[in-house]
Amino acid sequence: MNQKDDIQNLADEEMMHLVQEGNPRAFELLYDRHGGPAFSLAYRMVGDRVTAEDVSQEAFLSIWRSKARYQADRGSVRTWVLGIVHHRAIDALRRNLVHDKRRSSAEGIEERFEAKETTPGEAARREEARSVRSALEELPDEQTRVIELAYFGGFSHSQIADMLEMPIGTVKGRMRLGLDKLRRSLAGVAA
Amino acid sequence: MSVERHRAQEENVGAYLLSALTEIEERAFEKHLEDCPICQDEVDRLRPAVHALPRSIDPVNPPKALKTSLMATVKADAREAAEEARRHSMTRRLRERISGLNDALTGMRPGVAWVAASIVLLTGVLAGASGLYAISDVSSGDDRLQSETVAAKVDKTRVPNGSGSLVVPADARDGAVLRVHGLPTLENDSVYQVWLKRGSEVISQSTFTVGEDGEGAAAVTDNLESADAVMITRERAPRAKAPTENAILRVRL
Numbered sequence: 310m311n312q313k314d315d316i317q318n319l320a321d322e323e324m325m326h327l328v329q330e331g332n333p334r335a336f337e338l339l340y341d342r343h344g345g346p347a348f349s350l351a352y353r354m355v356g357d358r359v360t361a362e363d364v365s366q367e368a369f370l371s372i373w374r375s376k377a378r379y380q381a382d383r384g385s386v387r388t389w390v391l392g393i394v395h396h397r398a399i400d401a402l403r404r405n406l407v408h409d410k411r412r413s414s415a416e417g418i419e420e421r422f423e424a425k426e427t428t429p430g431e432a433a434r435r436e437e438a439r440s441v442r443s444a445l446e447e448l449p450d451e452q453t454r455v456i457e458l459a460y461f462g463g464f465s466h467s468q469i470a471d472m473l474e475m476p477i478g479t480v481k482g483r484m485r486l487g488l489d490k491l492r493r494s495l496a497g498v499a500a
Numbered sequence: 501m502s503v504e505r506h507r508a509q510e511e512n513v514g515a516y517l518l519s520a521l522t523e524i525e526e527r528a529f530e531k532h533l534e535d536c537p538i539c540q541d542e543v544d545r546l547r548p549a550v551h552a553l554p555r556s557i558d559p560v561n562p563p564k565a566l567k568t569s570l571m572a573t574v575k576a577d578a579r580e581a582a583e584e585a586r587r588h589s590m591t592r593r594l595r596e597r598i599s600g601l602n603d604a605l606t607g608m609r610p611g612v613a614w615v616a617a618s619i620v621l622l623t624g625v626l627a628g629a630s631g632l633y634a635i636s637d638v639s640s641g642d643d644r645l646q647s648e649t650v651a652a653k654v655d656k657t658r659v660p661n662g663s664g665s666l667v668v669p670a671d672a673r674d675g676a677v678l679r680v681h682g683l684p685t686l687e688n689d690s691v692y693q694v695w696l697k698r699g700s701e702v703i704s705q706s707t708f709t710v711g712e713d714g715e716g717a718a719a720v721t722d723n724l725e726s727a728d729a730v731m732i733t734r735e736r737a738p739r740a741k742a743p744t745e746n747a748i749l750r751v752r753l
Binding site: 331333336337340341344345346347348349350352353358362363365366367369370371373374375376384388391395396397399400404431434435437438441442444445456459460461463464465466467469478480481482483484485486487488489491492495496 | 513515517519521522545546547548550551552553554557558559560561562563565569571573575577581687690700742744746
């Protein structure tokens with residue numbers, strides 16, 4: 310088995326050791342495995358492909374150049390990468406880099422660019438998305454709304470309170486309650 | 501920890517996990533977390549729900565150019581790192597050789613010593629194409645008394661009118677001055693930040709802003725010897741710990 314095959318078979322955690330040592334091939338594998346979900350998240354948040362590309366590029370280059378330490382006890386590599394992308398996208402949103410483009414059309418544009426179900430991996434991701442969305446839809450609308458505005462919109466609690474004309478305490482309370490219900494729903498526990 | 505303080509922070513758990521706190525609130529909450537096992541447990545309990553949110557998105561194909569561009573940068577970085585390691589190794593070997601030469605020259609007649617020293621230095625120069633670079637720190641003469649100006653490469657997609665240059669003094673250990681032109685003025689909460697790249701390290705140097713004419717200057721305070729590049733990024737004031745974007749301007753050394 311050659312080196313390329315060896316790397317292909319590495320678990321994510323082992324692959325991250327090689328990325329931190331500056332191995333370009335391991336970094337390419339990291340991108341191949343997680344670049345799609347990372348771009349999807351960035352695109353969902355900023356609403357246009359060019360900014361989503363910038364955000365994804367900055368996130369992956371920060372992983373490469375800072376030799377950021379992945380900590381297995383804080384979640385999977387996928388979760389860790391998506392966390393970095395999420396923070397970069399929020400930075401972009403809060404710097405007003407995307408202005409009116411932001412979230413201009415989560416659906417219309419996605420329809421044009423969405424991935425075709427050409428691989429079992431993509432089909433599985435689509436199925437997983439349906440399942441998590443179904444859990445989100447079980448939440449009361451007002452809880453879903455504050456969670457989506459915060460997580461995907463990059464809005465702060467005070468901005469959300471202004472938008473929805475409700476006290477900050479109510480916004481914070483709905484965020485926490487919504488997350489709790491979502492966690493229970495995903496875990497298959499009755500809320 | 502008082503009950504009041506805990507209650508005041510407890511309601512922030514959801515907003516914290518959703519990144520909906522301001523930076524000041526986030527720092528205060530994280531400080532509170534260090535001493536509050538109740539909030540730590542609550543954060544750990546709710547975190548899986550936040551981690552599930554990006555999984556609710558249907559996959560969207562990234563453009564192929566994204567991978568191409570990323571890998572080009574990554575491979576260039578890797579080549580630079582390898583080249584840097586080679587230069588360090590060559591410089592170290594040459595220093596060792598010169599140190600040995602100093603010992604050997606002791607007691608030689610001046611003419612013989614000059615010929616011997618020239619042979620050893622010439623060997624170093626011929627050792628490789630970058631040998632000249634590697635031994636520049638041991639050369640002597642008038643060239644060391646003059647400064648050098650190196651033009652910057654600018655990302656014209658983000659700063660279309662930008663330009664800049666780095667004025668490196670005769671002794672690169674003294675740092676340098678970076679001058680820029682045509683950069684846009686930034687919002688009040690943002691600054692231009694200067695970074696020095698050395699191998700895998702990226703070291704903050706200084707921050708600056710530009711006037712309405714787009715002109716500005718900043719100091720590069722670190723030793724430039726063995727540095728790979730000087731870069732500028734746009735960061736939130738007062739300064740960032742690490743670059744948060746690709747460089748808008750880069751001077752390769």
